[in-house]
Amino acid sequence: MAILIADSGATKCEWCVVDKRKAKKTIFTMGISPYFLNSAQVEDIVRREVFPAVNRYKIEAIYYYGTGCKNPANRTMIRKAIQRVFPGIEVTVDNDLMGAARAVCLDGKGIACILGTGSNSCYYNGKKIVKNSPGLGYVLGDEGSGAYLGKKVLQYYLYETFDEELKYRFEEQYKLTSVDILDKVYKQPLPNKFLAGFTLFLAENRGHYMIENIIEDGLNDFFFQHVIRYNESWKYPIHFVGGVASGFRDVVRDLCSSYELEMGTILQNPMEGLIKYHKS
Template identity: 30%
Template sequence: MKLLVDSGSTKADWIAIDTNGKVLFTTQSLGLNPEVLTKEEIIARLDDKFDISHNKDKAAHLFFYGAGCGTDRMKNFLTDVFKDYFKNASVNVYEDTYAAVFATTPKNQEAIVCILGTGSNCSYFDGHILHQKVQSLGYIAMDDCSGNRFGRHLLRGYYFNKMPANLATEFEKEFDVEPDAVKENLYKKPNPNAYLATYAKFLIKHKNTEFCQ
């Protein structure tokens, strides 16, 4: 059995296939970004999904394409976690941009490939090798135009009283914006980048307002 995984910070999509390419199951787990999760948190997210935990010993190959896997340190860390969990599988970990390249770019064709979600990324593919011209520093320093970046701007707009009163009222109804709740999610809970990205839906919902524009 082969497992193929496309993981962002918010969610990870899994598909299991047999040697003939037949789909055995598909499932979705919480995101597995090694930059923001510990080994114990990653394993807990794997154990939480029945299809993954009950088939882990059947996996012969794992191909994982994930956010936060752009450095050798994170690739090696996640590879070791997966080898401990999927004990009979050969494990290959790649940054998520490779999955985007394979999904969108014809063989041997050059392209600029971008990912826009909880985080953001942009890379040049020369037809054979992916070139990351700028090394990502993660959601705090980079991830321009991503869900978490827009969420940050909305929160700041609300707290600095830049958000119009009618939108602020809607914002308060839709989200728990009490300072203690916000800080708990930002500084104590896992995946603060995914938490920030949850606010982005508000921007989309009110995209025609001057403030959101």
């Protein structure tokens, strides 16, 4: 017997078949966001891309963690769409923050943080999320996220704060005019993904004082606005999931130290931890 675990963001969804011994099959589909897709579209993705790849396994339960699933109506929509493809199989749907918390905390207590395209955090008591700092999205919040850091990169470029060396590197790599940038941010779909793409520029230019300032200030904003607001932050480990946390783990570690917090686990994505959680 096996289980199927799904971890979905707005742009990508990872599905993994797991039996009692190990992961058996991993596939990727487009992201499933209930704010962008309706029930029929979700069912179509699962039927066309997931079902043929996993149908030969004897799946007894499906655990789905996804963006937008804090809303009960969205959870119900996703669950029913999956059940139409996998009738008779138990389907549990929860939000991506619960997935992150279970992945890094397992059945222990801790602060679970997401630092990817977006950002979020919570205090997890080993069974459920007890406290959650409000996530305001990339326009009003998402401190420390890829979109937040990418926005800073564009501000430094468009305000001509970059020195000549960084300005030259940016223009050579992206060949974007200010008109192009504003169009992609204000008129094109998925501007948060566009903004988050500039974390690559940060990663490739580590060591320059302006780049380090953007990274350190952006991640410190996340700690200041969210992490240290939990009283439990000084009692339990601070764990992280996401490409930003993984890519800039040295800065995350230094910030934990400066705030006198216990550094926990850092995972690039939650699937590894979710497999451990559900196997146990």
